[in-house]
Amino acid sequence: MPFTQKNTIDRSNPNYSGLRIILIFILSSGMMYLDFQGNYTDRLRSYLSVTLLPIQVAANAPKKIINNLKNKLNDRESILTENQLLKKENIQLYSKVQQTYKLEAENKRLFELLKAKPEDGKNFIFADIISVNQDRDKHQIIINKGSMDGIDLGAAIADSKGIIGHIFRDQVLASEVLLISDPEHGIPIEIARNGLRAIAIGIGSYDEIILNNLPNNSDIKINDVLITSGLGGRYPEGYPVAIISNIERVKGDSYLSIGAKPIANLKNINEVLVIQDIKKNYPNE
Secondary structure (H helix, E strand, O other): OOOOHHHOOOOOOHHHHHHHHHHHHHHHHHHHHHHHHHOHHHHHHHHHHHHHHHHHHHHHHHHHHHHHHHHHHHHHHHHHHHHHHHHHHHHHHHHHHHHHHHHHHHHHHHHHHHHOOOOOOEEEEEEEEEEEOOOOOOOEEEEOOOHHHOOOOOOEEEOOOOEEEEEEEEOOOOEEEEEOOOOOOEEEEEEOOOOOEEEEEEEEEOOEEEEOOOEOOOOOOOOOEEEEOOOOOOOOOOOEEEEEEEEEEOOOOOEEEEEEEEOOOOOOOOEEEEEEEOOOOOOOO
16 A cells, blocks of 8 residues: 555654653663663673774774874974084084184194294284285285385295295285295295205296206205395395205206205295394395
Protein backbone atom coordinates (compact mmCIF):
# COMPACT_ATOMS: atom_id res chain seq x y z
CA MET A 1 0.00 0.00 0.00
CA PRO A 2 1.49 3.34 -0.98
CA PHE A 3 2.69 5.61 1.76
CA THR A 4 0.46 8.71 1.76
CA GLN A 5 0.41 11.97 3.61
CA LYS A 6 -2.04 10.54 6.11
CA ASN A 7 0.46 7.86 7.22
CA THR A 8 3.34 10.31 8.04
CA ILE A 9 4.22 11.35 11.60
CA ASP A 10 3.28 14.86 12.42
CA ARG A 11 6.28 16.14 14.41
CA SER A 12 4.51 19.34 15.25
CA ASN A 13 1.85 17.38 17.13
CA PRO A 14 2.13 17.98 20.94
CA ASN A 15 1.57 14.23 21.49
CA TYR A 16 4.76 13.49 19.51
CA SER A 17 6.95 15.68 21.78
CA GLY A 18 5.54 14.06 24.87
CA LEU A 19 6.15 10.62 23.48
CA ARG A 20 9.78 11.53 22.72
CA ILE A 21 10.37 12.71 26.26
CA ILE A 22 8.91 9.48 27.66
CA LEU A 23 11.15 7.33 25.45
CA ILE A 24 14.30 9.27 26.46
CA PHE A 25 13.34 8.91 30.11
CA ILE A 26 12.83 5.15 29.77
CA LEU A 27 16.19 4.70 27.97
CA SER A 28 18.05 6.79 30.54
CA SER A 29 16.49 4.88 33.38
CA GLY A 30 17.39 1.60 31.75
CA MET A 31 21.02 2.65 31.26
CA MET A 32 21.26 3.79 34.86
CA TYR A 33 19.83 0.51 36.05
CA LEU A 34 22.21 -1.52 33.92
CA ASP A 35 25.14 0.57 35.11
CA PHE A 36 24.12 0.11 38.70
CA GLN A 37 23.68 -3.63 38.30
CA GLY A 38 26.86 -4.57 36.46
CA ASN A 39 28.89 -1.55 35.42
CA TYR A 40 27.82 -2.15 31.83
CA THR A 41 28.39 1.51 30.93
CA ASP A 42 32.03 1.27 32.03
CA ARG A 43 32.49 -1.70 29.78
CA LEU A 44 30.77 0.15 26.98
CA ARG A 45 33.01 3.18 27.53
CA SER A 46 36.05 0.88 27.52
CA TYR A 47 34.96 -0.79 24.27
CA LEU A 48 34.23 2.57 22.72
CA SER A 49 37.61 3.97 23.88
CA VAL A 50 39.48 1.06 22.34
CA THR A 51 37.43 1.30 19.16
CA LEU A 52 37.79 5.07 18.85
CA LEU A 53 41.50 5.26 19.83
CA PRO A 54 42.85 4.87 16.27
CA ILE A 55 40.38 7.48 15.09
CA GLN A 56 41.50 9.88 17.85
CA VAL A 57 45.18 9.23 17.01
CA ALA A 58 44.52 9.80 13.32
CA ALA A 59 42.52 12.93 14.08
CA ASN A 60 45.28 14.34 16.32
CA ALA A 61 48.15 13.34 14.00
CA PRO A 62 47.99 16.39 11.66
CA LYS A 63 47.91 18.75 14.64
CA LYS A 64 50.86 16.93 16.22
CA ILE A 65 52.82 17.00 12.97
CA ILE A 66 52.13 20.72 12.52
CA ASN A 67 53.21 21.43 16.10
CA ASN A 68 56.40 19.43 15.57
CA LEU A 69 57.13 21.31 12.35
CA LYS A 70 56.53 24.62 14.10
CA ASN A 71 58.88 23.62 16.91
CA LYS A 72 61.55 22.51 14.44
CA LEU A 73 61.20 25.70 12.42
CA ASN A 74 61.42 27.75 15.60
CA ASP A 75 64.49 25.77 16.68
CA ARG A 76 66.09 26.22 13.22
CA GLU A 77 65.39 29.94 13.26
CA SER A 78 66.83 30.19 16.75
CA ILE A 79 69.96 28.26 15.66
CA LEU A 80 70.38 30.46 12.58
CA THR A 81 70.00 33.61 14.67
CA GLU A 82 72.52 32.33 17.20
CA ASN A 83 74.87 31.36 14.38
CA GLN A 84 74.68 34.86 12.90
CA LEU A 85 75.38 36.39 16.30
CA LEU A 86 78.36 34.08 16.81
CA LYS A 87 79.71 34.95 13.35
CA LYS A 88 79.34 38.65 14.11
CA GLU A 89 81.11 38.26 17.47
CA ASN A 90 83.85 36.20 15.79
CA ILE A 91 84.42 38.90 13.16
CA GLN A 92 84.55 41.58 15.85
CA LEU A 93 87.03 39.57 17.91
CA TYR A 94 89.14 38.85 14.82
CA SER A 95 89.12 42.55 13.98
CA LYS A 96 90.27 43.44 17.50
CA VAL A 97 93.04 40.84 17.29
CA GLN A 98 94.14 42.27 13.93
CA GLN A 99 94.13 45.78 15.39
CA THR A 100 96.27 44.51 18.26
CA TYR A 101 98.73 42.95 15.82
CA LYS A 102 98.79 46.16 13.83
CA LEU A 103 99.49 48.28 16.93
CA GLU A 104 102.20 45.88 18.09
CA ALA A 105 103.82 45.93 14.66
CA GLU A 106 103.61 49.70 14.48
CA ASN A 107 105.12 50.07 17.96
CA LYS A 108 107.91 47.72 16.99
CA ARG A 109 108.65 49.70 13.82
CA LEU A 110 108.68 52.98 15.74
CA PHE A 111 110.99 51.47 18.36
CA GLU A 112 113.36 50.26 15.65
CA LEU A 113 113.20 53.69 14.04
CA LEU A 114 114.13 55.32 17.34
CA LYS A 115 117.15 53.02 17.61
CA ALA A 116 118.18 54.19 14.12
CA LYS A 117 118.06 57.82 15.26
CA PRO A 118 121.11 59.84 14.12
CA GLU A 119 123.75 61.06 16.51
CA ASP A 120 124.69 64.62 17.44
CA GLY A 121 124.77 67.22 14.68
CA LYS A 122 121.75 65.70 12.92
CA ASN A 123 118.18 66.89 12.85
CA PHE A 124 115.64 64.13 12.36
CA ILE A 125 111.90 64.19 11.64
CA PHE A 126 109.52 61.23 11.74
CA ALA A 127 107.14 60.94 8.79
CA ASP A 128 104.49 58.58 7.40
CA ILE A 129 104.04 57.42 3.82
CA ILE A 130 100.85 58.83 2.28
CA SER A 131 101.28 57.79 -1.35
CA VAL A 132 103.30 55.54 -3.65
CA ASN A 133 103.89 56.33 -7.32
CA GLN A 134 102.07 53.65 -9.33
CA ASP A 135 104.32 54.07 -12.37
CA ARG A 136 106.44 50.91 -12.57
CA ASP A 137 109.40 52.89 -13.93
CA LYS A 138 109.32 55.49 -11.15
CA HIS A 139 110.23 54.40 -7.64
CA GLN A 140 108.91 57.36 -5.70
CA ILE A 141 106.84 57.92 -2.56
CA ILE A 142 105.25 60.91 -0.83
CA ILE A 143 105.61 61.58 2.91
CA ASN A 144 103.36 63.69 5.11
CA LYS A 145 106.01 66.26 6.06
CA GLY A 146 107.01 69.34 4.06
CA SER A 147 108.71 72.70 4.27
CA MET A 148 106.30 73.81 7.00
CA ASP A 149 107.72 71.00 9.15
CA GLY A 150 111.31 72.07 8.49
CA ILE A 151 112.00 69.53 5.73
CA ASP A 152 114.94 70.44 3.46
CA LEU A 153 115.19 69.62 -0.21
CA GLY A 154 117.76 66.86 -0.73
CA ALA A 155 117.54 65.46 2.81
CA ALA A 156 118.21 61.73 3.21
CA ILE A 157 115.39 59.32 4.10
CA ALA A 158 115.84 56.07 6.03
CA ASP A 159 113.74 53.40 7.67
CA SER A 160 114.76 51.40 10.75
CA LYS A 161 117.21 49.29 8.70
CA GLY A 162 118.86 51.63 6.24
CA ILE A 163 118.76 54.36 3.60
CA ILE A 164 115.77 54.34 1.25
CA GLY A 165 116.27 57.55 -0.74
CA HIS A 166 116.23 61.35 -0.58
CA ILE A 167 113.77 64.23 -0.97
CA PHE A 168 113.81 65.54 -4.53
CA ARG A 169 110.74 67.76 -4.40
CA ASP A 170 109.34 69.51 -1.34
CA GLN A 171 105.94 71.09 -0.78
CA VAL A 172 104.41 72.95 2.12
CA LEU A 173 102.72 69.94 3.74
CA ALA A 174 104.35 67.00 1.93
CA SER A 175 107.53 65.92 0.20
CA GLU A 176 108.38 63.56 -2.67
CA VAL A 177 111.09 60.97 -2.13
CA LEU A 178 113.22 59.33 -4.82
CA LEU A 179 114.06 55.76 -3.76
CA ILE A 180 117.52 54.28 -4.21
CA SER A 181 115.96 51.67 -6.53
CA ASP A 182 114.79 54.28 -9.08
CA PRO A 183 116.72 54.17 -12.40
CA GLU A 184 117.42 57.90 -12.03
CA HIS A 185 119.05 57.48 -8.63
CA GLY A 186 122.70 57.06 -7.71
CA ILE A 187 124.23 57.01 -4.23
CA PRO A 188 127.90 57.20 -3.23
CA ILE A 189 128.78 54.15 -1.13
CA GLU A 190 131.77 52.36 0.29
CA ILE A 191 132.39 48.80 1.40
CA ALA A 192 132.31 48.75 5.21
CA ARG A 193 134.98 46.04 5.35
CA ASN A 194 137.71 47.92 3.48
CA GLY A 195 136.45 51.40 2.55
CA LEU A 196 136.41 50.70 -1.21
CA ARG A 197 134.21 53.37 -2.80
CA ALA A 198 131.76 53.22 -5.69
CA ILE A 199 128.40 54.49 -6.91
CA ALA A 200 125.29 52.31 -6.38
CA ILE A 201 122.68 52.81 -9.11
CA GLY A 202 118.98 51.91 -9.15
CA ILE A 203 117.71 49.67 -11.95
CA GLY A 204 113.96 49.79 -11.27
CA SER A 205 113.96 46.78 -8.95
CA TYR A 206 113.14 46.92 -5.24
CA ASP A 207 115.36 43.91 -4.67
CA GLU A 208 118.56 44.99 -6.38
CA ILE A 209 120.82 47.93 -7.07
CA ILE A 210 124.07 47.65 -9.02
CA LEU A 211 127.67 48.87 -8.77
CA ASN A 212 129.48 50.01 -11.89
CA ASN A 213 133.07 50.77 -12.76
CA LEU A 214 134.78 48.50 -10.24
CA PRO A 215 137.82 46.80 -11.81
CA ASN A 216 138.06 43.02 -12.01
CA ASN A 217 140.74 42.96 -9.34
CA SER A 218 138.63 44.88 -6.79
CA ASP A 219 138.53 43.51 -3.24
CA ILE A 220 134.80 42.81 -2.96
CA LYS A 221 132.98 39.74 -1.67
CA ILE A 222 129.46 38.33 -1.40
CA ASN A 223 127.72 39.63 1.76
CA ASP A 224 129.94 42.70 1.96
CA VAL A 225 127.93 45.54 3.51
CA LEU A 226 127.63 48.81 1.59
CA ILE A 227 127.32 52.03 3.60
CA THR A 228 126.99 55.67 2.61
CA SER A 229 130.38 57.28 2.01
CA GLY A 230 129.20 60.84 2.63
CA LEU A 231 130.67 62.05 -0.66
CA GLY A 232 128.57 64.56 -2.57
CA GLY A 233 127.05 66.04 0.57
CA ARG A 234 123.56 64.56 0.23
CA TYR A 235 123.73 61.41 2.33
CA PRO A 236 125.33 61.40 5.78
CA GLU A 237 128.29 59.08 6.18
CA GLY A 238 128.06 55.59 7.59
CA TYR A 239 124.41 54.60 7.00
CA PRO A 240 123.73 51.04 5.72
CA VAL A 241 122.53 50.82 2.12
CA ALA A 242 122.80 47.28 0.72
CA ILE A 243 124.51 43.89 0.89
CA ILE A 244 126.48 42.43 -2.03
CA SER A 245 124.45 39.55 -3.45
CA ASN A 246 126.02 38.86 -6.85
CA ILE A 247 129.46 39.27 -8.43
CA GLU A 248 130.21 38.35 -12.05
CA ARG A 249 133.51 38.58 -13.86
CA VAL A 250 132.74 38.86 -17.54
CA LYS A 251 135.49 37.51 -19.79
CA GLY A 252 137.03 40.28 -21.82
CA ASP A 253 135.47 43.00 -19.65
CA SER A 254 137.70 45.10 -17.41
CA TYR A 255 134.95 45.76 -14.87
CA LEU A 256 132.91 43.60 -12.53
CA SER A 257 129.15 43.16 -12.79
CA ILE A 258 127.92 43.54 -9.20
CA GLY A 259 124.44 43.33 -7.70
CA ALA A 260 123.45 44.30 -4.16
CA LYS A 261 120.24 43.82 -2.19
CA PRO A 262 118.93 46.96 -0.40
CA ILE A 263 118.90 46.55 3.36
CA ALA A 264 115.77 48.72 3.78
CA ASN A 265 112.44 47.15 2.90
CA LEU A 266 111.62 49.24 -0.16
CA LYS A 267 108.50 47.21 -0.98
CA ASN A 268 106.74 47.89 2.30
CA ILE A 269 107.66 51.29 3.68
CA ASN A 270 105.53 52.65 6.53
CA GLU A 271 107.27 55.15 8.80
CA VAL A 272 110.49 56.87 7.83
CA LEU A 273 113.14 59.11 9.32
CA VAL A 274 114.15 62.32 7.55
CA ILE A 275 117.85 62.86 8.29
CA GLN A 276 119.17 66.39 7.99
CA ASP A 277 122.57 67.76 8.86
CA ILE A 278 121.96 70.88 10.92
CA LYS A 279 124.85 72.82 9.36
CA LYS A 280 124.75 71.37 5.86
CA ASN A 281 123.52 72.99 2.66
CA TYR A 282 122.17 70.20 0.48
CA PRO A 283 122.95 70.10 -3.24
CA ASN A 284 120.20 71.52 -5.43
CA GLU A 285 118.08 69.09 -7.41
